[in-house]
Amino acid sequence: MILWFTVVQLVVAVTAGLFCLIMGFAGRRPNDWTVGSLALIELLLVVQVVMAIASPFAGNPALGDPLEYGVYLVSAVLLPIGGAIWALLERSRWSTVIMGVVALSLAVMIWRMQVIWTTPMGG
């Protein structure tokens, strides 16, 4: 992982999460902005997958456990899809709140991935 890109992902995920939570608790149903923010996180994660595959060949290997990193990354890529499906079964304020919960969870996962990538194994 590359630190500046991780920071971009974190900023997007946290912002999207807070945005969706605030909109949701304010009673707003899902709209292009809230769903779009989740889609943006997913897009960045797909880019992250490509980067994670390419990075070792560019001299940036994962220092931590690649299995743990891979499990986190796959989970993170799948979560917005499952979360959006679950959220959009209804079109209520809680749908928006659900998307906010998913976005904040992704922020935590992205942060964890950064830690795993940069922390040598064997602790």
Add this chain to the structure above:
Amino acid sequence: MSTAPPSNPSDSAPHPEHSSAAPQPRMRGVGRVLVIVYAVMALGATGRSFVQIARSFDQAPLAYSLSAAAAVVYIVATLALIGSGRRGWYRVAWVAIVFEMVGVLVVGTLSLTHPALFQHQTVWSQYGLGYVLIPLFLPMVGLWWLVTHRPVAPAMPHAAPDGAAA
């Protein structure tokens, strides 16, 4: 307004405790937020448990077995909550969430009184401190939800004279 068609005779009988005559085949409203939190915990616990067992089960078999049990409990709780409009799944949800509550309290306490047993982290170590205490509060919220959202008791299978309420 219901997103799912009525699926059994009790749908057509008005029920005194609920404004909607249809039992809820799927979680609605704020309960769905509870489900997504459980689902995220299930995802994280399963992933973590899988990596722990694949990598180094022999190093801490007790802790990692508990991790696996926790992951299973979260998965079962998530699925049972989704179906908790029905009595069978409602009972499964009770069992899973009570197990979860007991688990986090017991493992949390043991991780403090017998740290040698828990040198490797589990979801429930230190009452879920590694997960911002979410594992401690989540079952409390889950139990509150189950107490306040009992499934609709099946009504007598006869049609009311004024037909089904919306």
